Amino acid sequence: MSNSGVTFNSRYKTFTVDSRLRYFKPHSSEIERTFAEEIVEGLDRKSKYINPKFFYDPAGSELFEEICSIPEYYLTKTETEILEGLDGELAGILTEHLKSNAGHGRDRKEESCTQGIRLVELGSGSSVKTRLVLQVLFGVQDKVEYFPIDISDIITESSERLLADYENLKITGIIDTYEGGLEFLRTYDDRQTSLIMFLGSSYGNLAPENGKKFLQKIRSSMNPGDLFLIGLDAVKSASMLELAYNDSVGATARFNLNVLSRINSELDADFDTENFAHRAVYNHDVERIEMYLESLCDQSVTISKSGLVLKLHRGERIHTENSYKYRPSEVRRMLESVGFEYRRMWTDESGHFMLVLVTVS
Numbered sequence: 633m634s635n636s637g638v639t640f641n642s643r644y645k646t647f648t649v650d651s652r653l654r655y656f657k658p659h660s661s662e663i664e665r666t667f668a669e670e671i672v673e674g675l676d677r678k679s680k681y682i683n684p685k686f687f688y689d690p691a692g693s694e695l696f697e698e699i700c701s702i703p704e705y706y707l708t709k710t711e712t713e714i715l716e717g718l719d720g721e722l723a724g725i726l727t728e729h730l731k732s733n734a735g736h737g738r739d740r741k742e743e744s745c746t747q748g749i750r751l752v753e754l755g756s757g758s759s760v761k762t763r764l765v766l767q768v769l770f771g772v773q774d775k776v777e778y779f780p781i782d783i784s785d786i787i788t789e790s791s792e793r794l795l796a797d798y799e800n801l802k803i804t805g806i807i808d809t810y811e812g813g814l815e816f817l818r819t820y821d822d823r824q825t826s827l828i829m830f831l832g833s834s835y836g837n838l839a840p841e842n843g844k845k846f847l848q849k850i851r852s853s854m855n856p857g858d859l860f861l862i863g864l865d866a867v868k869s870a871s872m873l874e875l876a877y878n879d880s881v882g883a884t885a886r887f888n889l890n891v892l893s894r895i896n897s898e899l900d901a902d903f904d905t906e907n908f909a910h911r912a913v914y915n916h917d918v919e920r921i922e923m924y925l926e927s928l929c930d931q932s933v934t935i936s937k938s939g940l941v942l943k944l945h946r947g948e949r950i951h952t953e954n955s956y957k958y959r960p961s962e963v964r965r966m967l968e969s970v971g972f973e974y975r976r977m978w979t980d981e982s983g984h985f986m987l988v989l990v991t992v993s
């Protein structure tokens with residue numbers, strides 16, 4: 633990947649690979665400062681936490697891919713099955729949607745009506761799911777522009793694989809936080825209808841008040857006629873949930889512990905991962921899985937680049953993730969409360985997972 637040196641706006645560097653592939657990435661010093669600051673903010677306090685967005689360095693992203701392939705982590709498998717089952721129906725909805733938007737003379741330039749739908753994905757996720765939706769889009773239009781937004785450079789690899797398989801695909805990757813990526817797209821052209829996807833129940837990693845703000849952010853980045861497809865994990869038995877987050881091959885434990893290795897290498901710290909244990913428990917009261925890193929002894933850790941010496945006692949926990957689960961009956965209200973228009977919900981036969989399509993007018 634070579635840096636073309638062209639800047640789209642002052643926050644980003646552009647990397648142009650060829651006419652079908654380019655990336656935008658914020659200047660690295662900015663990312664590093666944020667990481668160091670946020671780590672101090674979360675650890676230099678009584679109830680310690682690390683924001684789960686920091687799981688996704690290259691090693692963490694690979695571990696997450698591994699988790700997605702493990703049977704007890706039913707989320708990926710179930711969401712994929714739902715997507716596989718709705719291709720014809722989704723194609724029909726998208727075709728109808730394009731027709732009705734063209735007829736209603738939206739705020740966009742005339743040519744937008746013939747330019748079809750572009751795919752925006754928050755979190756590049758498993759390319760299996762992306763491919764299923766691309767397949768649907770190629771069924772209704774000749775060319776597709778795909779905008780993966782992900783904090784990790786992993787999108788560079790998956791993009792190249794996608795381009796090898798789809799001749800008429802163009803990819804503009806945004807290596808940034810979701811908020812940064814959405815802001816980027818607001819200042820980008822609005823000649824096409826966007827289908828924004830937020831799959832895998834990643835929304836569940838946000839606390840409800842932040843989730844609501846995030847939905848508002850998505851809503852405000854959308855133009856009339858744009859679509860938003862969100863995947864949400866449903867409330868179910870604690871045993872099934874706890875198994876999904878305590879898998880038999882220990883991938884979730886390695887994923888959780890990897891954030892400490894990341895802090896070691898990027899912020900010059902000396903966490904000994906052997907001194908921590910992975911814990912994942914279901915909290916019935918707030919209907920979420922909670923993940924922690926538990927200190928196995930009294931210990932002191934230095935995080936040089938954050939200027940912090942951390943003292944942990946045996947049994948003390950660092951809260952690393954919440955994964956909220958949703959009731960189908962509350963999802964529609966949640967989405968409508970921020971101004972989305974509800975279109976459709978799909979679930980698997982057991983009701984373990986939901987895919988919901990909304991739009992804005």
Ligand code: AVI
Nearest residue numbers: 699832833834837877884955
């Ligand atoms: C990305 N996110 C939806 C996953 C989840 O289920 O909360 C992250 C994860 N954490 C442990 N396993 C998977």
